[in-house]
Amino acid sequence: MLKKVMIVVKKQILLDETLYIDTLDNGLNVYLLPKKEFVDYHISLQVRIGGQTTRYRYQDQLYTIPAGTAHFLEHVFFESNDINLSDIFSEYNADINASTSRDVTNYYVSAQDHFEMVLSMFLNHFSKAKISQVTIEKERQIILKEIKMYEDNMYYRVHEDLLKQMYTDQNVWVDIAGDERSVHAINQAIIDRTIDHFYQANNMILVITGPFDPTYVKKLVRESKINLMPKKMDSPQLIFDFQGQKDHHIYQVKPNQSVTYFALGLDIDLSMLQTLSVSQRRLAIIMFFQYFFDEGSSNYQTLKDKNLINYSYNINIHVHQDYAYFTVSSETNYPKKLKSSLMDMLMNIGHIDEDKFLAGIRGRIGHFIGYFDQSNAINHALSEFVKKGYQLEKYIDHVKHMKAADVNMIKKTIKEDAIYSMTYAKK
Amino acid sequence: MKKTFVHGIEVNHLPSKDYKHMMIVFSYYSKLDPKTYNERNMIPTLLENHNRIYDSSDVLNTHLDMLYGASFNTSVFQRGHLFSNQFYLKFINQKYIDGEDLLSSAFEFLYHIIYQPKIYGGKITKKAVKQKISETKELLNTLKQDKATLAYFNFLKHVSDKETATFYPNERYLDQVTQSSLTDVYQQMINEDYLKIYILGEYNVDKVHQKIKNLFPKKRPQTWPNYDLNRYMPYPETVRDLKETDMDVSIARTYVGYQLELELDDRTNVAIDLLNRIIGGYSQSKLFTSIREDLHLVYYIYSSYLSEINLFMIHFESDEEDIDTAIQKIHETIHSMQSGQILETELQRAQLNLIKNYKSMCHHLIGTMKLNMSADVTMNEGFNLEEKIQMIMSMTQEDLMAIAKKMKHIMTYRYVKEGDDCG
Numbered sequence: 001m002l003k004k005v006m007i008v009v010k011k012q013i014l015l016d017e018t019l020y021i022d023t024l025d026n027g028l029n030v031y032l033l034p035k036k037e038f039v040d041y042h043i044s045l046q047v048r049i050g051g052q053t054t055r056y057r058y059q060d061q062l063y064t065i066p067a068g069t070a071h072f073l074e075h076v077f078f079e080s081n082d083i084n085l086s087d088i089f090s091e092y093n094a095d096i097n098a099s100t101s102r103d104v105t106n107y108y109v110s111a112q113d114h115f116e117m118v119l120s121m122f123l124n125h126f127s128k129a130k131i132s133q134v135t136i137e138k139e140r141q142i143i144l145k146e147i148k149m150y151e152d153n154m155y156y157r158v159h160e161d162l163l164k165q166m167y168t169d170q171n172v173w174v175d176i177a178g179d180e181r182s183v184h185a186i187n188q189a190i191i192d193r194t195i196d197h198f199y200q201a202n203n204m205i206l207v208i209t210g211p212f213d214p215t216y217v218k219k220l221v222r223e224s225k226i227n228l229m230p231k232k233m234d235s236p237q238l239i240f241d242f243q244g245q246k247d248h249h250i251y252q253v254k255p256n257q258s259v260t261y262f263a264l265g266l267d268i269d270l271s272m273l274q275t276l277s278v279s280q281r282r283l284a285i286i287m288f289f290q291y292f293f294d295e296g297s298s299n300y301q302t303l304k305d306k307n308l309i310n311y312s313y314n315i316n317i318h319v320h321q322d323y324a325y326f327t328v329s330s331e332t333n334y335p336k337k338l339k340s341s342l343m344d345m346l347m348n349i350g351h352i353d354e355d356k357f358l359a360g361i362r363g364r365i366g367h368f369i370g371y372f373d374q375s376n377a378i379n380h381a382l383s384e385f386v387k388k389g390y391q392l393e394k395y396i397d398h399v400k401h402m403k404a405a406d407v408n409m410i411k412k413t414i415k416e417d418a419i420y421s422m423t424y425a426k427k
Numbered sequence: 428m429k430k431t432f433v434h435g436i437e438v439n440h441l442p443s444k445d446y447k448h449m450m451i452v453f454s455y456y457s458k459l460d461p462k463t464y465n466e467r468n469m470i471p472t473l474l475e476n477h478n479r480i481y482d483s484s485d486v487l488n489t490h491l492d493m494l495y496g497a498s499f500n501t502s503v504f505q506r507g508h509l510f511s512n513q514f515y516l517k518f519i520n521q522k523y524i525d526g527e528d529l530l531s532s533a534f535e536f537l538y539h540i541i542y543q544p545k546i547y548g549g550k551i552t553k554k555a556v557k558q559k560i561s562e563t564k565e566l567l568n569t570l571k572q573d574k575a576t577l578a579y580f581n582f583l584k585h586v587s588d589k590e591t592a593t594f595y596p597n598e599r600y601l602d603q604v605t606q607s608s609l610t611d612v613y614q615q616m617i618n619e620d621y622l623k624i625y626i627l628g629e630y631n632v633d634k635v636h637q638k639i640k641n642l643f644p645k646k647r648p649q650t651w652p653n654y655d656l657n658r659y660m661p662y663p664e665t666v667r668d669l670k671e672t673d674m675d676v677s678i679a680r681t682y683v684g685y686q687l688e689l690e691l692d693d694r695t696n697v698a699i700d701l702l703n704r705i706i707g708g709y710s711q712s713k714l715f716t717s718i719r720e721d722l723h724l725v726y727y728i729y730s731s732y733l734s735e736i737n738l739f740m741i742h743f744e745s746d747e748e749d750i751d752t753a754i755q756k757i758h759e760t761i762h763s764m765q766s767g768q769i770l771e772t773e774l775q776r777a778q779l780n781l782i783k784n785y786k787s788m789c790h791h792l793i794g795t796m797k798l799n800m801s802a803d804v805t806m807n808e809g810f811n812l813e814e815k816i817q818m819i820m821s822m823t824q825e826d827l828m829a830i831a832k833k834m835k836h837i838m839t840y841r842y843v844k845e846g847d848d849c850g
Contacts, residue, residue: 014447037445038790090711093779112783138723146726148678149744152574256675258571296488304484310565331569356485359492366496366519373446373792 011393017372019382019392020214022221026231027202030221031382032214035375041115041210042379043122044108046387048235049073049198051102051176058197058236066185067170068143068178069194071100075139076191077107080129085121094118100176103320104387110376115210119217120224127225129195133188140183147177154261154424159327162263162422165250166325169241197236201229205386209379240322242267249339249421257426263329264342267418270324273409278389282319283402288410289317289326291360292349299345308338335423343419349411352404364399428799428809431632433639435647441627441799441809446792449530449628450517453537454800455620458654459510461591465604466612468595469559471501471512473544473609477555480539494532495519499540505593505735506804507656512616514541517792520629530630531638538642542617550610560604563596574673575744578680578842585669586684586738586838593736621649623803627796656805662686667838672845679747683757684838685739687732689830693806697818698830699732704777705769705827706730706760707741711776713760714741722756724749739834747843754839764831769824778819785815
């Protein structure tokens, strides 16, 4: 018999948007956002294992797995237990897909009809998994081809090389899919053990959006086999080593290149931001670097006016639980001047203009509200926000009350010896 | 969708309470001209970057942020002999914001971007033109560093006729872009093109009309140009099998092109869409199943129909030694479909998948806008989901076989590693 079904937590995100949160006894967190006006149901199950998972501690033991294991699992998981979930779902006109990022693997389904059936089958599938050797060998061949596709993009290569300088730990930069050697090293035993360690209820997040009654969907989730997954007390903990290389600035001449490409990276010292909560810290770092370096910044305009960058200018801000970094890159004809200008800008950060800062806050609020315009966008955003530790119901308030002074705290995390650069110069 | 005319300008209304954002589009329609194709493609970003009101990216982005993260985009649309420059602004629904007239601000922003460029001596400034040409040349260099994009660009070049090619940048005419040519094309766009405004969201129609009257105080004389929406581009006369090499690639990239000599109407487009799905348009397609799942030759393979140039295309990335096997399988698949091997279950699955796709788009701000704009241009009416579903469900295996029979192989293009010739 089912226990009496009640929605445990109800959070008002916007005036007309409510999020329902349920936590199963085995630790699975379930987030339900009804979108009555839409036709699409989106289900995503996020597992905390990604490209950075190569070394971890679990139940007091250290484990090492080949790079690309999480991605390999993503490839084979829909074909576990002697069924092909993709084929079955196509009978219900449901689309199924998956992706692996540096920190998580995400499995998602979209459907319009047969939602109850699709949801139950999807969740039951994750309650246990046995991958056949035939599936493993088939996907190994396909993954090896996938890896080669990404090797042909110079921009990926420069960024990977830059991160290799910034962090000796391969968890930070190793290709999410691994390399030929590591993919060949993945075997049945590694796959089974990794599933056992990581594919646990308390290491997953389930997000469902669509035109449903949350009470009913909560009941469906609790009736599915995912609710029968055992409760485990431990979760695997990743192990990092954040040393950088001795050489900070690398200049390489590439004979086959048609352009010169420059990338600069800053390892952000998170220990300087202990007074901020995880979500405040993330928000402050992102707002800081966007304010000073995105395409609406005066620094960008200066670099453009000096002809040091072109349309390929790009910034990336990565804030993880244990480390954070900022990169800026562009094609350039003057890599040395660009490097010196960027270093100067970073070490002599200007002041924050209050009006422009206010505009940035308004822009952020507008973007956040925009997520709720599409069932898939809000599903994706919810998964991301939950993963990053934001309290959604407080997000707009946090943004509104963010002060220029809070954001300015990030200045003190910038240290010259934490700046690295990589130049791929054309001959 | 309801049409009104304000001072000669066609205004298309898409009232909707489904979204937290609204969208306004200014769309300018003209006759496709390969000789000015580069200018037409350069103008939107030129206007964005060289504006009298928003004279730096800093000012422009701050203004968009002040409109609660409004997003401004431009695109081009082409179908047969018709070309369009389109300017989109997405901004938050007025009802979430107290005391600010966001709708008026949104109209003014678009108007300022399009009608207030930096002009000197009656022409777009030399600096703007020089920068735009230089950026375009840099773009051609950038392409060379992303081998996947480069292979696709090369395929398009080979499959197109040099004189009439309509993809950007068109190298054939790049040296003919000048301050005068850009200024002339810009003047044509704002003075002679047919202007349609589309607005989607919750708003007061009278207020919108008043705003347009204020921005365009003079009547704009314009008549809808009934350009042929069918094929524009001539195909190569003989089948070509091309191979290009590169020292710096890890995987081979192959494109197989088919011409589709058809008079395009709504029903034909639906049939092509279904046929595409069955061939290689999604993960249940014949090619994905056979070449990836059964033969394991590729990470992915897909087909798509490029409506802009009436070209059906199949693309995959593989080891070079596997190309011929994959190509043979592709030809076998197409031949079998031409002789009627399209299963009822394959058709049904594709129909349901296509309907799902349309339903999703109809519950998506940009999707709704694009579907209505496309239906408006091709049929002079708004998009009707029920009619589309009926049309999709009325398609038979014979309808699809008839389209498959019109597919004529015109090109195979391989982009492979230098020195890896398998003989």
